[in-house]
Amino acid sequence: MYTVERKDNYVIIRNTQNRAEIEFNNISELSEVLKNLMEEGEKKILIDFKNVVYIDSAGLGVLLDTMKKLKANETELGILSISKDVLEVFTATKIAQYFKFYKNI
């Protein structure tokens, strides 16, 4: 379950669970939210990873695919408040380079 809120020029997507796990069986929810925001013409999107404790390879794959589409649409996709452990997954798989990471905004 995701909520969407606006702050300054950004749209922030937040997972409402306390310990969210983004994986193959729920990644379509996030993917749908991202798709809708892109279709609405949003240009600066942040996903809040504060509550995300785990992301699997399917989740990473969808994020990367979405990133490519957003880039073609000149939309910026950033990740907010990611934990050290989950960031390591992005770094080790070498996809960190495609995202902007923010501690907070």
Add this chain to the structure above:
Amino acid sequence: MEIRRLLVDENTPFFNTEGMKYKEFNSKFNQIRNYATIIAFEAPASFRMKNLLEQQISEIIKNAVVHGNKQDPEKLVKVWWSYNEQKKMAKLIVEDEGVGFEELGKWNKFHEKRSKCFYDNNFEEMLNYISYRSETSGPDDGGNALFAAVEFWNGGMIYNSKKNKVVCLKYYTDSDFIDN
């Protein structure tokens, strides 16, 4: 009846790590799934079988972290992996710093009896073989992860003589790619 067994062969050419990716991980229990994500992410999408590949990688690393390195964060788990789309093959090697899987022979015997119960449809007897427990099993050990692993890694799970290092081979068939 074909019963898969855990094998021991120090000299198997499958321990050759040439061309394989390599990474070392600390033995932190709460990081095991993240380690599996890192390794599975590089697999072709069709190899992932939803998240089955990731689960199975996770189980092998979990054995190394929990049973091998006893969750000592200073001890390393060394992992090599490769994916070959032409050969439709995934290969994983995991090594820990522990004393080795001393009960491997005992586990094989247990698994053999368990498989025979399945084959004979002897459900009453099968209740005695639901999970494998050893003296080192903890309360959180399900005791059956290896049963699934030995089926998934259909090319074999081959240990070195010390039994602290295992190479796992998965050959994909067309049926693995259905609904994938």
